[in-house]
Amino acid sequence: MELSKEKLLWMYKKMVQIRQFELKTDELYKKNMIWGTYHLYVGEEATAVGACAALEPTDYITSTHRGHGHTIAKGADLKRMMAELLGKETGYCKGRGGSMHIADISTGHLGANGIVAGGIPIATGAALASKLREDGKVTLCFFGDGAANTGTFNESLNMAGIWKLPVVYFCENNQYAMSAPVNKFTAVKNIADRAASYNMPGVIVDGNDVLEVYKAVKEAVDRARKGEGPTLIEAKTYRWFGHSKSDPRVYRTREEEEEWKKKDPIKRFAEKLLSEGVATEEELKKIDEEVVKEIEEAYQFAVESPEPKVEDLAKYVYAEEGE
Amino acid sequence: MAEKLYIEALAEAIKEEFERDPNVFMMGEDIGIYGGAFGVTKGMYPKYKDKLIETPISEASIVGAGVGAALVGMRPIVEIMFSDFMMDAMEWIVNQAAKLRYMTGGQLKVPLVIRSPMGSGTGAAAQHSQSLPAMFAHIPGLKVVMPATPYDVKGLFKAAVRDDNPVIFFEHKLLYWTKGEVPEGDYIVPIGKADVKREGKDITIIAGSITVIRSLEAAEKLKGEGIDVEVIDIRSLSPLDTETIVNSVIKTGKVLIVEDDNKSYGWGAEVLSRIVESDAFDYLDYPIQRLGGKDVPIPYNPKLEGAAVPQVEDIIETVKAIFGKE
Numbered sequence: 001m002e003l004s005k006e007k008l009l010w011m012y013k014k015m016v017q018i019r020q021f022e023l024k025t026d027e028l029y030k031k032n033m034i035w036g037t038y039h040l041y042v043g044e045e046a047t048a049v050g051a052c053a054a055l056e057p058t059d060y061i062t063s064t065h066r067g068h069g070h071t072i073a074k075g076a077d078l079k080r081m082m083a084e085l086l087g088k089e090t091g092y093c094k095g096r097g098g099s100m101h102i103a104d105i106s107t108g109h110l111g112a113n114g115i116v117a118g119g120i121p122i123a124t125g126a127a128l129a130s131k132l133r134e135d136g137k138v139t140l141c142f143f144g145d146g147a148a149n150t151g152t153f154n155e156s157l158n159m160a161g162i163w164k165l166p167v168v169y170f171c172e173n174n175q176y177a178m179s180a181p182v183n184k185f186t187a188v189k190n191i192a193d194r195a196a197s198y199n200m201p202g203v204i205v206d207g208n209d210v211l212e213v214y215k216a217v218k219e220a221v222d223r224a225r226k227g228e229g230p231t232l233i234e235a236k237t238y239r240w241f242g243h244s245k246s247d248p249r250v251y252r253t254r255e256e257e258e259e260w261k262k263k264d265p266i267k268r269f270a271e272k273l274l275s276e277g278v279a280t281e282e283e284l285k286k287i288d289e290e291v292v293k294e295i296e297e298a299y300q301f302a303v304e305s306p307e308p309k310v311e312d313l314a315k316y317v318y319a320e321e322g323e
Numbered sequence: 324m325a326e327k328l329y330i331e332a333l334a335e336a337i338k339e340e341f342e343r344d345p346n347v348f349m350m351g352e353d354i355g356i357y358g359g360a361f362g363v364t365k366g367m368y369p370k371y372k373d374k375l376i377e378t379p380i381s382e383a384s385i386v387g388a389g390v391g392a393a394l395v396g397m398r399p400i401v402e403i404m405f406s407d408f409m410m411d412a413m414e415w416i417v418n419q420a421a422k423l424r425y426m427t428g429g430q431l432k433v434p435l436v437i438r439s440p441m442g443s444g445t446g447a448a449a450q451h452s453q454s455l456p457a458m459f460a461h462i463p464g465l466k467v468v469m470p471a472t473p474y475d476v477k478g479l480f481k482a483a484v485r486d487d488n489p490v491i492f493f494e495h496k497l498l499y500w501t502k503g504e505v506p507e508g509d510y511i512v513p514i515g516k517a518d519v520k521r522e523g524k525d526i527t528i529i530a531g532s533i534t535v536i537r538s539l540e541a542a543e544k545l546k547g548e549g550i551d552v553e554v555i556d557i558r559s560l561s562p563l564d565t566e567t568i569v570n571s572v573i574k575t576g577k578v579l580i581v582e583d584d585n586k587s588y589g590w591g592a593e594v595l596s597r598i599v600e601s602d603a604f605d606y607l608d609y610p611i612q613r614l615g616g617k618d619v620p621i622p623y624n625p626k627l628e629g630a631a632v633p634q635v636e637d638i639i640e641t642v643k644a645i646f647g648k649e
Contacts, residue, residue, distance in 0.1 A: 060395065062391075091428070092427070092428065092430065093426060093427045093428035093430065094428030094429070095428070096425055096426055096427070096428045097426040097427055097428065101426040101427060102427075103423075103427045103430050103431055104430075105430055105431065110391070110394050110395070110431070111394075111423065111427060111431065113419075114418075115414060115418050115419070118418070118419060120384075120387070121383065121384040121386075121387020121388050121390070121391060121415060122387055122388075122390055122391035122394065122419070123391060124384060124387070124388045124391060125387060125388030125389055125390060125391020125392040125393070125394075125395075125399075126391040126392065126394065126395045127391075128376070128388055128391070128392055129391070129392040129395045129396070129397045130395075132348060132373075132376075132392075132397070133346075133397075139391075151383060152381075152383050152384050152387060152414075155379070155381035155383060155384035156381075156384045156387070156388070158379060158381070159378065159379060159381060159384055159388065162379070315429070316424055316425045316428055316429040317424070317425050317463050317464055318424070318464065318466075318488050319424060319429075319432045319434075319487035319488050320487075321487070
């Protein structure tokens with residue numbers, strides 16, 4: 001493997017953090033501690049981590065309604081994320097946004113977005129800014145298979161194509177847009193095939209293989225940074241849980257779910273790290289335990305944090321002068 | 324002070340903002356060598372070609388990309404060729420630009436200007452002639468302005484570019500070729516401040532954009548009838564300067580609101596409510612009157628088109644009726 005041990009173990013740890021964060025989120029919801037909705041990322045950990053591992057800390061991402069994984073992979077603080085889910089003043093959005101709107105400008109995260117395809121034009125604009133300013137930054141735009149059927153997907157990828165913007169459009173095809181199977185609602189077999197319409201490379205990767213994701217994104221990021229323009233990457237993956245908290249998953253079989261669980265991205269990566277002698281079982285176990293502790297600390301921080309004050313309801317509607 | 328056209332004053336403001344701040348640029352359809360559908364950027368292209376980003380016909384993504392560029396520190400100006408086409412970009416204006424700051428607890432900001440021609444009077448019919456500022460003023464997180472004079476368009480445009488919030492900037496098409504005094508160089512007209520365009524003691528007319536010009540013309544003619552009209556140009560719909568309005572109403576006791584938007588659920592209803600809710604209510608000696616566009620799509624035929632929005636004669640007649648004159 002070309003990557004350093006340190007980087008590979010960082011990737012492993014991030015994937016485990018995402019998994020544990022999501023399982024804790026589900027647990028807290030079932031204890032009535034989470035007020036609104038959330039969309040769990042379990043099963044897709046390799047896409048967020050592989051993609052973000054290929055970015056510099058100063059590069060930008062845009063995220064989706066299923067954004068916890070992207071946010072953790074880009075380097076956000078688990079405590080402030082958990083506090084946001086619990087609607088606390090110490091959360092990333094001071095309790096005003098909740099699960100679907102977490103942003104962390106300090107790590108280049110321009111925001112999760114409650115609107116499907118919300119991030120696509122925003123990422124395009126951030127990349128346009130980088131081109132105009134020649135700041136050398138790349139923007140990676142996460143979106144789902146459902147977003148690929150919106151009008152702004154066409155508009156924005158065309159704009160990025162004509163202007164050769166430093167952007168990577170990264171489609172997480174998790175097979176379902178809510179209940180809608182991708183093959184029933186998408187006229188082409190692969191979303192990546194659409195890249196031809198925008199004069200950019202279209203790349204398909206196994207979204208459950210973190211190193212394959214990393215490799216494809218790294219190549220696209222390097223191209224973008226050199227001024228050679230955008231890339232459309234489609235990572236085929238699967239969400240293990242329902243679309244959101246209330247989804248009984250009547251549109252798919254338990255057998256199908258079991259087949260995908262056999263391709264668990266964390267298990268696969270752990271096996272690879274062990275079989276190639278990068279890490280020992282003890283080392284991985286130690287990481288697992290560290291993460292359990294971090295999640296517990298994040299939970300404690302969130303629980304003990306204050307709620308926003310009702311008298312501050314109208315704060316942050318407008319930016320005041322000098323802010 | 325030099326007399327300039329509204330469109331010249333606006334172009335001057337754009338160029339001066341380009342020069343002042345390297346983060347300012349403009350995106351839009353046909354704004355390059357063609358100079359924009361109404362000619363606002365005419366002649367700018369060779370000198371400012373790096374500042375004028377010509378786009379495909381993709382209103383939603385033009386505004387969305389403007390939002391993205393604003394989030395990372397640019398100060399984009401987006402031109403939407405006709406404000407009717409903003410309907411294609413509503414998601415990016417209403418769900419994104421207006422809300423990103425609030426829903427991230429103040430972490431993000433969107434210093435974006437969306438400027439767009441509006442209004443009827445050009446024979447372009449229903450899909451190219453609407454006045455829709457009230458629709459945007461309903462959305463928390465947006466600022467909405469609609470300057471009526473060359474002086475105000477330059478100063479308010481500069482204020483809009485320098486504001487850290489999304490500002491929707493409406494230019495009535497019939498104003499582009501009107502003239503007025505415009506100072507050389509830099510000055511600001513603050514967003515959220517109304518302006519008494521004509522002082523008078525008998526009645527307050529509250530107008531915005533094109534209806535300011537029509538109200539001023541009506542006021543001159545009403546002088547001959549012995550009626551001394553005060554004309555307030557609200558300039559900004561959001562935030563709305565209630566204080567200036569209330570002070571005038573306390574002075575005159577009579578109110579006519581004239582809007583170019585169609586009347587039902589228009590901004591005139593909001594202005595009326597603010598007056599009724601204020602101390603000025605006790606000073607009213609006649610029911611507040613409103614003139615607005617008819618509740619119809621803008622028609623093509625020039626007679627019908629003219630009848631669809633308030634004209635100078637409509638204002639004169641309404642004021643005369645308030646004073647019991649036929």
